[in-house]
Amino acid sequence: MTAIYKHRLFWPLVSLLTLIVINFIARPQFLKITVRDGELYGPLISILRESAPLMLVALGMTIVIATRGIDLSVGAIMAVSGAVALTIIDGASDPSNMGTVTIAIVVAILVSLVLGVWNGFLVSVVGIQPIIATLVLMLAGRGVALLITGGFITTVNSDPFSFIASGYVIGLPFAFLIGVVAIVVLSIVERRTALGVLTEAVGINPEASRLAGVRSRGIIWGAYIMSGTLAGVAGLIYASNIKAADANAAGVFIELYAILAVVLGGTSLNGGKFSIAGTVIGVLIIQTLDSTILFLGVKSAQSPVFFAVVVVVVVIVQSARLRDGLAAMSGRLRARRESAQDRDKVEVA
Amino acid sequence: MPADTEVQPLVEMRGITIRFPGVLALDGVDFTLRPGEVHSLMGENGAGKSTLIKALTGVYAIDAGEIVVAGERRTFSSAADAQAAGISTVYQEVNLCTNLSVGENVMLGHEVRRGAGIDWKATHAAAARHLDSLGLALDTRSMLASCSIAIQQLVAISRAMVLDAKVLILDEPTSSLDRGEVEQLFGVIRDLRDKGVAILFVSHFLEQVYEISDRITVLRNGTLVGEHPIAELPRDALVTKMIGRELEDLATIASSSHREIDRTGTPVVKATGLGRRGVLEPADLEVYEGEVVGLAGLLGSGRTELVRLLYGADRPDDGAVEVHGRPARLHQPRHAIEHRIALSSENRREEGVVADLTVAENIVLGMQARQGWLRKIPKKDQDAVVQEYIEALGVRPANPNALVGNLSGGNQQKVLLARWLATAPELLVLDEPTRGIDVGAKADIQKKVAELSAQGLAVIFISSELEEVLRLAQRVVVLRDRRKIGELDSAETDLDGLIAYIANEGEGSAA
Numbered sequence: 001m002t003a004i005y006k007h008r009l010f011w012p013l014v015s016l017l018t019l020i021v022i023n024f025i026a027r028p029q030f031l032k033i034t035v036r037d038g039e040l041y042g043p044l045i046s047i048l049r050e051s052a053p054l055m056l057v058a059l060g061m062t063i064v065i066a067t068r069g070i071d072l073s074v075g076a077i078m079a080v081s082g083a084v085a086l087t088i089i090d091g092a093s094d095p096s097n098m099g100t101v102t103i104a105i106v107v108a109i110l111v112s113l114v115l116g117v118w119n120g121f122l123v124s125v126v127g128i129q130p131i132i133a134t135l136v137l138m139l140a141g142r143g144v145a146l147l148i149t150g151g152f153i154t155t156v157n158s159d160p161f162s163f164i165a166s167g168y169v170i171g172l173p174f175a176f177l178i179g180v181v182a183i184v185v186l187s188i189v190e191r192r193t194a195l196g197v198l199t200e201a202v203g204i205n206p207e208a209s210r211l212a213g214v215r216s217r218g219i220i221w222g223a224y225i226m227s228g229t230l231a232g233v234a235g236l237i238y239a240s241n242i243k244a245a246d247a248n249a250a251g252v253f254i255e256l257y258a259i260l261a262v263v264l265g266g267t268s269l270n271g272g273k274f275s276i277a278g279t280v281i282g283v284l285i286i287q288t289l290d291s292t293i294l295f296l297g298v299k300s301a302q303s304p305v306f307f308a309v310v311v312v313v314v315v316i317v318q319s320a321r322l323r324d325g326l327a328a329m330s331g332r333l334r335a336r337r338e339s340a341q342d343r344d345k346v347e348v349a
Numbered sequence: 350m351p352a353d354t355e356v357q358p359l360v361e362m363r364g365i366t367i368r369f370p371g372v373l374a375l376d377g378v379d380f381t382l383r384p385g386e387v388h389s390l391m392g393e394n395g396a397g398k399s400t401l402i403k404a405l406t407g408v409y410a411i412d413a414g415e416i417v418v419a420g421e422r423r424t425f426s427s428a429a430d431a432q433a434a435g436i437s438t439v440y441q442e443v444n445l446c447t448n449l450s451v452g453e454n455v456m457l458g459h460e461v462r463r464g465a466g467i468d469w470k471a472t473h474a475a476a477a478r479h480l481d482s483l484g485l486a487l488d489t490r491s492m493l494a495s496c497s498i499a500i501q502q503l504v505a506i507s508r509a510m511v512l513d514a515k516v517l518i519l520d521e522p523t524s525s526l527d528r529g530e531v532e533q534l535f536g537v538i539r540d541l542r543d544k545g546v547a548i549l550f551v552s553h554f555l556e557q558v559y560e561i562s563d564r565i566t567v568l569r570n571g572t573l574v575g576e577h578p579i580a581e582l583p584r585d586a587l588v589t590k591m592i593g594r595e596l597e598d599l600a601t602i603a604s605s606s607h608r609e610i611d612r613t614g615t616p617v618v619k620a621t622g623l624g625r626r627g628v629l630e631p632a633d634l635e636v637y638e639g640e641v642v643g644l645a646g647l648l649g650s651g652r653t654e655l656v657r658l659l660y661g662a663d664r665p666d667d668g669a670v671e672v673h674g675r676p677a678r679l680h681q682p683r684h685a686i687e688h689r690i691a692l693s694s695e696n697r698r699e700e701g702v703v704a705d706l707t708v709a710e711n712i713v714l715g716m717q718a719r720q721g722w723l724r725k726i727p728k729k730d731q732d733a734v735v736q737e738y739i740e741a742l743g744v745r746p747a748n749p750n751a752l753v754g755n756l757s758g759g760n761q762q763k764v765l766l767a768r769w770l771a772t773a774p775e776l777l778v779l780d781e782p783t784r785g786i787d788v789g790a791k792a793d794i795q796k797k798v799a800e801l802s803a804q805g806l807a808v809i810f811i812s813s814e815l816e817e818v819l820r821l822a823q824r825v826v827v828l829r830d831r832r833k834i835g836e837l838d839s840a841e842t843d844l845d846g847l848i849a850y851i852a853n854e855g856e857g858s859a860a
Contacts, residue, residue: 194717194725197710205703211662211694212768213683213718272705 008266011318012281015264019288019310026296039168043291049165049173051287053078053234055280056179057254058261059186060227062279065262066203067220068271069123069130074231074258076141077115078251081235083145084108085161086154086245095158104161109232115141116228120221134224138255145247155244165241175237182230187276196274199223203271261286264314285314357420359384359547360436360516364414365404374400377414378573380566382516387538387548389558392568393591393648393813398551401568402518405549406431406438419515437509438518445493445505452476452489455507479507483537499530503537510541517541518549523557524649527627535561553649554830555584555852567591584852585845588647592815592848606799607840610640610823615674617807618690618776620659623668629654631667632833634809634826636776641798641808643822643839645815646851651831652811653695656778660685660692686719691769695781695811697758701765704754708744709735711753711764715772738767743793759790766794770801777801778809783817795821815847827851 023030023043033042057074064071088104089095115137122133167174190196201209202216209216231251238250263269264285265278289310293303360382367375375397382388390398403409405416407425416423418434425431428438445454452473453460461471473489480487485503493501502522509517519538523531538561542548552558558565565582567574567590574590582590616635624631629651636642644652658665661679670677672688679685685692694700703711713731720726726734735749742763746756753764762782769777779798783791798821802808812818818825818839825837827850837850 192725193722194720195722197706197714198717198722201703201706201710201714204705205699207700208694208703209714209718211660211682211692211700212714213686214714215683215718215721219722 008275009278009281012265012278012285015314015317016281016285016288019285019292023288023292023295030295035171039171043295045173045176047284047287047291048176048179050175050290051283052165052173052175052179053237053251054254054257054261054287055283056182056230056234056237057227057251058258058279058283059182059276060223060230061255061258062262062265062267062274062276063186063190063199063223064130064227065259065267065269066199066271066274067223068203068206069220069223070259070269071119071134071224071227071231072131072255073115073119073134073137073141074227074234075251075254076138076145077112077228077231078235078238078254079142079145079245079247080115080148081108081112081232082239082245082250083148083154083247084111085236086156086239087148089156089158089161090154095156096160098160101158101160105236108236109229112232112235113225113229115232116225117221119228120224123224124217124220142247145245145250149245149247153244153246157243161240162243163240165237175241178233178237182233183276183280186226190276195219195222200272200274204273257286260311264318266318356383356385358382358417359419360405361417362401362405362414363417365401365411365416366413367400367404367409368412374571375404376571378568378571379576380405380573381576382547382549384515384547385542385545386563387542387550387561389550389552389562389565390568391551391558391565391587391591392574396568396591397571398568399520400571402438402520402549402551406436406518432512432514435513435515436518437512437514437516438520439502439505439509439522440520445501445508447492447494447501449493450490451480451487451493451496451504454493454504455479455489455511457508459511476507479511480504483507483510483540485537497530499526499533502526502534506537506541514546516547516549518551520551521553522550523552523554531557553647555587555647556830559584585849588848588852591647592813606641606802606821606823608803608823610637612637612640614638616671617673618659619671619674621669621671623655623658623665623670625654625658625663625666628663628831629658630832632828634659634833636807636809638775638807639802639805640824641802641810641822643818643825644809644811644828645818645825645847646828648813649831650828650851651833652828653780654831655828655833656692656780656809656811660690660778662692662694683718686715686772689773689775690778691715691772691774691776692778693762693765693769693780693782695784697761697765697784702753702761704752706753707750708739708753708756708764709749712738712767712771715768719772734771735767738771742767742797757786757790759786759793762786762790762794766797774806776807776809778811780811781813782810783812783814791817815844815851819844819847 030043033040033044061071061074085104085108088107089100092100094100119134119137122128122136123130163174165175169177190199198214199219201214202219206216235250239245261282262279264282265275265280267274267278289307293306298306358381362378362380364377364379365375366377378397378401380401390401392398400409404411406428407430408428418436423434425434446457455476456472460467461475462468476489480489483503483506485507487500493504496504506517522534526534538548550558550561559579562579564576564578565587566576567587569591614637616637619635621633622631623634632655634655644655646652654663657663659670659679661681661684664680670679677688679688703714709731712735713726716734717726732749739747739749744760744763744767753761756764766782782794795817798808798810810818810821822839825839825847826833827835827837829851835850837847
């Protein structure tokens with residue numbers, strides 16, 4: 001019993017289930033799933049579908065954070081990726097041509113990959129602090145996206161492109177399936193190879209890892225490439241959903257939500273041990289909370305406050321350190337009182 | 350000869366005791382500092398030098414004892430508190446603002462004011478006066494970052510003088526300076542001494558200690574060994590006092606180690622003129638199959654630096670390395686590992702174990718790093734290797750899934766040894782593998798080294814405990830002040846001989 005209680009993912013799961021239960025109590029139809037033309041619909045399915053962009057970004061962020069880094073540029077990369085894809089589709093004679101859309105997607109992902117290479121270069125080769133290195137693209141990226149779209153919000157009507165966000169495959173939203181594929185592929189790459197444990201070693205103790213012969217530069221660089229590429233895919237889903245490339249709105253603040261998801265999932269911002277499953281739960285918590293706000297009819301002006309309050313509560317519930325810290329603090333206070341008494345005795349002596 | 354005993358002491362520390370959880374860091378230590386003297390505090394790592402300094406400067410609270418400064422009993426609650434009472438410290442790493450100018454650093458917090466603002470012209474003039482009084486002609490408007498470390502040290506001292514320091518503590522001030530810079534620093538120190546400042550000097554360089562000090566206090570394992578005027582303490586006596594003697598019954602290891610080594614063939618590794626400016630003067634080193642080469646010398650003598658350069662942990666700017674007679678470029682640790690060289694760092698916690706990974710993951714890390722991330726070592730093979738070494742080295746707890754951070758120092762060291770042995774090295778470099786671990790683990794590790802070398806492994810063994818070096822090594826390379834000063838055949842020398850050699854042999858002008 002204590003084993004379950006102590007499992008890393010116990011508290012994240014409790015938080016997620018609690019949110020779902022609260023929603024269910026407030027409005028029982030929250031758990032209702034309907035089948036229409038062999039496709040699933042319902043609030044839960046919407047959460048899964050809408051969580052896809054954040055899921056992809058948070059997965060990449062998990063690996064970057066495991067190396068002791070951070071990637072603030074993911075939102076900007078999403079904007080660039082959307083801008084590249086829609087500009088190509090918009091410029092083609094037939095926006096619904098499957099070939100055109102494929103080229104647009106491939107080019108957008110490649111551009112995102114290159115941006116990831118740039119971030120990784122700054123961090124692992126030049127040696128700039130990750131927060132500063134990725135801040136460069138975070139600030140400049142949206143400008144680049146605006147440059148690509150010529151300063152307009154490029155809109156297109158392309159069925160194949162719209163399919164990314166709103167299509168269904170085997171009864172499930174295609175966007176959700178992209179997320180699932182990313183989770184599975186990343187899990188295999190990290191855990192079936194030695195990449196995961198080497199990444200953790202580099203994150204926990206870079207110098208010891210270097211002396212042990214680990215190619216830490218390549219590992220760190222790879223993490224940023226992965227993060228950039230996943231953000232590019234997330235940007236495509238976002239653009240597909242609104243059928244437009246909006247450089248100013250795509251992925252705004254998503255870097256912060258992704259960091260939050262990673263932390264909620266139990267991965268420390270100090271780097272090292274990471275949990276892909278934890279991040280997945282973290283993303284679902286955030287997305288469920290988002291829906292809850294709509295569902296409970298919280299006024300939009302108050303929703304950020306509501307969101308913040310819930311997040312603080314969740315973080316406190318999950319923080320083992322806080323629980324230990326409170327225990328240690330009371331112990332320290334006791335010790336200090338005792339040693340003060342000892343010292344008084346010495347003074348008297 | 351300044352500083353005679355009759356002068357009223359400026360600082361008196363009596364019966365200072367400091368306890369850390371599980372460790373008695375200082376045990377009733379007395380220390381006296383008189384005005385107008387340079388007093389060196391000596392002792393190996395962990396002897397309690399820094400703890401004593403931190404007790405004096407208010408960084409640590411003392412558990413017992415008393416501190417009297419200028420005849421008044423004091424308890425400093427912080428470094429700032431001590432500074433206000435005239436006790437200033439200049440550390441090895443200069444703690445100034447490198448992004449400010451020289452003058453701003455000297456006068457920081459004591460700028461000349463004009464109304465609500467600062468009179469920069471007057472402030473720089475004042476700074477120049479202070480620097481000038483120490484014989485330093487510096488442009489006070491130049492950035493501190495653009496000055497050499499030596500100048501930064503001198504600026505730090507000037508700053509202490511602005512604070513009107515009566516006591517100046519210099520903690521390893523010379524460790525990154527070259528000879529000329531040391532001379533400049535010593536000039537300033539003598540000047541201040543003659544003005545009546547009491548100077549507490551800490552350095553690992555014996556020659557410098559003998560050049561500058563009037564008096565020496567020796568600590569060992571948190572206890573006071575003695576206080577001596579410099580003239581009454583010859584170098585070998587000092588080294589003996591610092592290191593102490595510790596007789597262990599490890600005769601069996603010694604007898605198995607003392608055998609003839611065939612040095613006619615090609616050495617496993619041969620370094621020629623390996624050096625780096627400011628780190629190590631070019632040195633030669635060769636190790637043959639089945640040989641244990643000991644590196645002896647005090648801390649900071651260059652023994653760690655030599656093996657780090659050999660391993661590619663630091664990049665040498667001079668010299669060449671041959672592995673089995675073929676030239677090898679070892680610019681990164683992984684290049685060395687590819688040539689089957691392994692180095693276990695002296696700094697177990699920062700450069701050795703990956704604390705949050707398990708015993709198994711730590712042991713496999715070296716092998717896995719060499720294989721690359723794509724070719725993961727199958728779980729079954731990992732388990733076999735891990736099990737083998739846990740048993741062979743007696744790692745406790747014998748649980749492959751325990752986090753290494755929770756193991757004792759001795760067991761962490763065994764895990765590191767396992768990591769390197771698992772990579773099947775041909776040369777194993779062990780830097781202080783027995784430091785800070787219990788006696789049982791020490792013996793285990795020495796036995797393993799003797800056993801492996803008897804099977805043909807080449808080993809470089811570094812230890813501050815000279816008995817260990819003499820016990821295991823057939824040949825001892827001696828270093829002092831970042832220079833290799835010679836080699837000894839361990840069959841033809843004993844502990845006293847080695848100590849005398851470390852202290853006296855091959856010295857230059859200073860004597």
